[in-house]
Amino acid sequence: MASDVDTAPLVGRAELVQTVRSALLGDVAHGQTAAVFLTGESGVGKTRLLGEIGARLRDQGALVLTGSCLDIGDASPLHPLLQALRRFDADLSASQARTSSAVRGLLQMFADETAGPDGAGALLERVSRGLHLIAEGRPLVLILDDLQWVDRSTRQLLLYLLAGLGDLQLSVLAAVRAESLQGAHPLRRVLTELRRLRTVRVLDLAPLDRAGTERLAAAVVGRELAADAAEQVWQRSGGNPFVIEELARDLRDGRDGLSETLREIFLARVDALPQHAHAVVHAVAAGVEPVEHWLLAQVLRLPEEELIEAARAAVAHRLLVGADDGYRLRHRLVAEVLAHELLPAERSGLHRRYAEALTAAPAELHQARLAHHWRLAGEPARALPAAVAAAQEAERLHGYAEAHRHWSAALQLAGDPGTPGVDRVELLGHAAEAAHHCGEHARALALLEELAAVQGGEPGCALHIRRARYLAAAGRSALAEKEYQRALEAADCSPGERATAAAHLAELLLHLGRYADAGRRAREALALAATVEGSTTEVVLASSALGFSEAYLEDPDAGLAVMRQALDTAERAGRPEDVACAYLHLAELLTGPLNILEEGVVVARRGAERVAELGLGRTWETRLLAIATNGLFRVGQWAEAEKVVAAALRHRPSGADAVELLLARCRLSVGYGDIEAADRDLDAVATVLAGGGARHVIPLLTLRAGLAMWEGRHDVARQAVQRGLTESRSDDVTILSALVWHGLRAEAEAHASRTVAVDPTAVRRLRDVAERVARKSASAARPVRSVVDGFLALCAAEVSRLDGSDPELWASSVAEWDRRNHPYPAAYSRLRQAEALLARRSRVATAAKLLREAYRVAQGLGAVPLTSEIRELAGRARVSLEEREAADRARGAAPAEPVDDELAALTAREREVLALVAEGLTNKEIGQRLFISERTIGVHVSHIFDKLQVRTRVQASAIQLRNRRG
């Protein structure tokens, strides 16, 4: 299509293009992901840049998919991706048959998708598999324009893929209108969270500067501008490239005077259009872009030749652009200018013609577009069925947010007097359920109220249960409890419903910490369920509530027996979800409050195998394996845990399941000291969490702190803990106690290593929180208290490290963790206990024994950083870690290190002392570090001076530094 849209040069963006190219392709490690988000005001050139960069990445061998988000608020889920795939397929040549069949396969997958449990997660997995096939090993780049209009499903897909969960090497380049981010746009938070990751860039696209403005204007005009014209262009455009181009074009074409505003420029052009072209522009403005040629022809009812001529004129006047998939207005700013130029009657006439044309011939977004046009045509009765169809279509693709909006639109349409004979109850029911699914709890409840009002009379049991379910999901537990009670009291409550209500109520009470009440309700539910055929789900749920409440009330065996029985019942009844649920609850009970880890792990793994046989691998197997992984980590079978987590991640889980597994894997990496892997997982978790939710933030920050400490970045650890302290709910004592320990440990490590100054305010706050946790856990159930006590013991001991570490406190921490059978923290505590003893130069033999025990465990785990700390301490204290080596060590043979000539005369001990002298430590500090007296150090130092023939510490240090390896 003839158009000089892209003939103006790209001015002032060369550096940016380069930056984005390397961020998306050059700097991306194999198998990793990257993203660049370009933000900027309208007209600043985002779309142009996307095109430019896309073309270059394509030249570099990347597979580039391009789509745009739509501003009709009721588009369909994943629209930009579907559009990108269709466009890509259209561009493929005959020789690319294999790619083409992969694309069509993926598109067909969307067409065949049906609603179901965990459908959304499974869909994400299938999309990434499909993209994998299409990419055929090439790096994949997804380019999305107008991301401010992105639907929720696409947003989630992007985060899933960027987190690496799809196991796909993918780069995302997206443009966002800066204006949209100023209000309350969901992307705001997403971008704030993402911009801190190493693999994500958020680049603000600024207007051009004065020089750039002049360069661009000169390029359009074809010569340098006169000073006053240049000044005018600069003043009026504010450096906005779109405006500069248009102003310059007017100037070139010798239109009288320079238009004051963009609005004037475009209105003048619209006025100058021939009649048919005028109609074309307005028709496209009323349509959903891109408007296909056939559709435009039907709407305008013009003969082919005239239509083409008219479209050509509109393009020549720079109001329209044409592409293979249809026509678009040249720029969003043009649409804004045109928005108020039509009479209402003209506009609704156009919408009617669109609707009629679309009714006859289905097209992309068929139902959503149909509903949109009929509504704006003022035909609610005809819009209604289309809105309902669009809602069902969205639900099929698990886009409940979009479905909710379609149902709401349908309700509005149904409220119109022009649409009689609508089953309002059914519409309300669907709308409420969709709102509930997409987290619009208040709206779901309001719709339910309306439903009750329409039905009239006393609300029945089913409605109470439904309302309770919504309330519980909204976190309004007290009200939910009342609703369940009303359900149980309702006259029309069937035994089956009664069992359901009682079982859910028991579960709710358990979450509220009212264990006795939960137990009572659970028994009631079990009794009710026994009389009703097919209520296995209720049996499993109630048994689990009972099991946990008994465990918390300190009769673990009773609860366990009930849970085991529930599993038997589920197996006999044979519904796969019930079996899976029963396994899950049993494994959680064992590895959680009961702390019977080995058995819990066995149950979880057996359950995982069983549910995989039952065809629930993706969801339930993943969850069971996550439990097994965490149990294995705690009992110290890290190698096994690593295998299990890898197996679980093969299912490419999404959402909370994925976060759980990534955190588990990260915990292992932190233990192993694999910093790169741990960082990667932390970033992946942060990416998933950027989409919303806050439950996993504290474990994430705790791991971040743990990792930073191994890297010696104690200030980073402190920051992570501080953030956690300000964002954790104080009733969550378990995760809070772990976090506080990390904070105190960071301060203690900072103190010991002297790399970072101790922050006394931070220490005071941490101690306050530790006390508060202790107070709160005193009233908690015993299983909770037991975990918290372990961490509090660590906290108390870390505090003592700030002021002469207390071996007794470390001994009690050892005892706590030994009792719970968690070897890793126990080994760490042994190391510190030994260190404290050595510092006091008392009970050296005990210290040596502790170190050897810690060493054995740490080595067994493969806990590299802990092992090397133990080794380092043992070296300084001259404790032999291996029984066999003990004899060698006694002879003073230090582990061989190549020694340079200048230091050759020094003994191993003297070299150790010299290294510390070079670090700037005083004799006293060196004595503390090496567990020998200050006087002995003095003797070593004087020997060193003699042997090196120096007289000052500075000179000695210089020799040390010179001879240091590397």
Next chain:
Amino acid sequence: MTEPVWGPVHRDIVDLLADHPADVPAVVDHLTKLQDMLVRLPPLEESCPLADFNKLYLTITSSVLDGLYDDRFVDPVFLSRLDVEFAARYFDAMRLWTDSSPGTPKAWSCLFERMRGPDARPLPSAAAGVNAHINFDLPFALVTTFDHLESEPVDGSDQHHDYLEINNIFADKIPGLRRGYLERWQLLIDMLNGDIDDWYQGELVEYTRDVAWRNAQKIWRCRHDPDARECERTRLDDNAAALGRLLLSPLGAFLQ
């Protein structure tokens, strides 16, 4: 070249604004650094009107941080996200002002304009900033926070409780804003008898209480509708700007 927006501290402020604080301790740190820069901004230096606001805001945010450490709130996750999101809007406004963007909220630009003088009294200056921040920024910050936490602005919820607790902190830290201040504002507006009077009657008396919450609920309901949302934004911006200009007018000195 024209003189940079932030004069001799331009580079420092631009560098600072390039960073996006992600938690409450970082926000406090940011505001502290900003305070140090603003008081070096000629010609007004120590009496820079934005510094007057920034100082007050720093005090308030530090109190919120202490409250978070001291377990003063029911839902700290909500509150700290809100605090960060709230502050981000202040920093956004400064960033837009730095770029001389026409998108700078009017509620803010009326205060930013006064950095070059003439001098305004500290109390009205601080109040003008509080006005922009609460009457314009806060409702949007609330909506974004709820959206992110997959929660909703429901009256009587834990979040509502915590939100009102912040209001108490604001009220504590703004001397006499709640009582004596408002009476004097009332007097001022009676004198003006202008067209914002109706709005004043409807909204300003509840200034430190629930207006922003109500506005957030209003935006929440239309958050998926870009046009309605934009319309609400313009309305809030215009209202806040009108009051801001009034506060910074010679009449505002009357409040001191």
